[in-house]
Amino acid sequence: MAYNYHRIIIKIGSNVFTQKDGLPDLKRIGSLVQQIAEIKKRGIEVILVSSGAVASGRSLISVSEKFDPIAARQLLASIGQVKLINTYSNLFEQFNILCSQVLVTKEDFRDRLHYLNMKNCLEILLQHQVIPVVNENDVVSVTELMFTDNDELAGLIASMLNAQALVVLTNVDGIYNGNPNSADATIIEEVSGSTIDFSSFVSSGKSQFGRGGMITKSTMAQKTAQLGIAVHIANGTKDNILIDVLENTVAHTHFSPNKTASGKKKWIAHSGNFATGIVRVNDGAKTALTSANASSLLPIGVINILSEFKKGDIIKIIDENDKHIGLGIAEYGSDKANDMIGHKNQKPLVHYDYLYLEC
Numbered sequence: 001m002a003y004n005y006h007r008i009i010i011k012i013g014s015n016v017f018t019q020k021d022g023l024p025d026l027k028r029i030g031s032l033v034q035q036i037a038e039i040k041k042r043g044i045e046v047i048l049v050s051s052g053a054v055a056s057g058r059s060l061i062s063v064s065e066k067f068d069p070i071a072a073r074q075l076l077a078s079i080g081q082v083k084l085i086n087t088y089s090n091l092f093e094q095f096n097i098l099c100s101q102v103l104v105t106k107e108d109f110r111d112r113l114h115y116l117n118m119k120n121c122l123e124i125l126l127q128h129q130v131i132p133v134v135n136e137n138d139v140v141s142v143t144e145l146m147f148t149d150n151d152e153l154a155g156l157i158a159s160m161l162n163a164q165a166l167v168v169l170t171n172v173d174g175i176y177n178g179n180p181n182s183a184d185a186t187i188i189e190e191v192s193g194s195t196i197d198f199s200s201f202v203s204s205g206k207s208q209f210g211r212g213g214m215i216t217k218s219t220m221a222q223k224t225a226q227l228g229i230a231v232h233i234a235n236g237t238k239d240n241i242l243i244d245v246l247e248n249t250v251a252h253t254h255f256s257p258n259k260t261a262s263g264k265k266k267w268i269a270h271s272g273n274f275a276t277g278i279v280r281v282n283d284g285a286k287t288a289l290t291s292a293n294a295s296s297l298l299p300i301g302v303i304n305i306l307s308e309f310k311k312g313d314i315i316k317i318i319d320e321n322d323k324h325i326g327l328g329i330a331e332y333g334s335d336k337a338n339d340m341i342g343h344k345n346q347k348p349l350v351h352y353d354y355l356y357l358e359c
């Protein structure tokens with residue numbers, strides 16, 4: 001049965017955007033744009049997350065190896081992003097569709113107000129029938145400031161915009177249960193329910209121009225599905241792939257969505273990198289937090305504070321064996337929390353509405 005979505009994120013990987021020689025694959029991009037125009041005609045809002053700036057840059061200029069690799073990447077991305085957006089702009093124009101360029105960095109997701117500004121911008125673009133074309137701002141995002149890859153960025157945008165689905169286009173048919181080049185390997189078509197450890201059959205290898213590889217794709221997909229957003233990983237090099245995925249007529253990997261989390265919880269879920277505090281909780285608190293009932297984290301269940309935090313900071317919650325169980329927003333700072341640890345009848349350190357659990 002066809003999927004009935006109203007708002008979707010489509011992520012195009014570098015390997016789908018470019019052909020083997022590194023030049024943008026205009027025929028393929030043209031076909032994807034045509035399908036997006038068709039999807040839009042069906043009343044579905046589309047946000048495109050497209051890689052390809054660095055790959056496009058490589059097709060325009062060659063940089064000697066004597067230059068610092070980080071600076072060389074900045075150069076390629078800065079030149080290549082112009083080509084990327086021009087390519088999309090010219091192709092969408094053929095369908096009387098406007099597209100826009102939205103370049104973001106990891107830092108844009110750190111501050112809740114900044115995050116909401118970005119969300120508002122994307123919403124107004126959608127209200128005006130514009131297709132936002134999102135990419136990482138590779139010119140200023142370097143080393144630890146970078147997203148793992150654009151799959152991570154696509155997951156964040158899907159959560160931010162409360163999309164029903166994220167379609168990740170790559171150069172293989174989906175996630176295989178072994179090496180995709182091996183004759184015995186088959187596609188895992190459905191992933192639902194409990195978390196699967198993909199590391200036993202997904203190799204860390206990447207495709208020619210890819211950055212994160214299939215491991216980061218599967219981790220991101222599981223996390224996104226847990227937040228209530230379906231994820232489809234499919235082969236963007238196949239004809240008519242977007243329409244076929246939405247009509248459910250092509251083999252690919254589908255992560256079915258779990259319960260829907262609130263907008264605030266979705267933001268917290270993706271804020272692990274910005275956590276300042278770390279608190280260790282006892283088994284009783286862990287059981288309460290992870291039970292089916294909505295429970296806040298109370299000071300009585302906290303064993304100790306491993307890293308200080310202020311009121312409003314994101315804190316990591318770990319169990320007695322240092323296993324990460326979730327993230328939350330601190331209702332008060334660690335100074336106050338230290339005085340309340342182990343005491344009964346105290347104000348929650350993390351209210352349930354601001355708590356995201358990973359298990």
Ligand SMILES: Nc1ncnc2c1ncn2[C@@H]1O[C@H](COP(=O)(O)OP(=O)(O)O)[C@@H](O)[C@H]1O
Binds near residue numbers: 016169171175179205
């Ligand atoms: N079990 C697996 N199933 C599918 N692909 C895998 C698996 N293990 C490793 N891969 C590799 O992951 C690559 C896709 O990831 P990536 O390089 O990040 O692509 P993209 O540029 O599309 O984001 C595939 O080309 C494939 O070689």
Ligand SMILES: N[C@@H](CCC(=O)OP(=O)(O)O)C(=O)O
Binds near residue numbers: 055
């Ligand atoms: N922002 C980079 C994309 C890097 C990246 O994550 O690529 P991919 O693994 O192909 O999604 C670019 O436009 O070249």
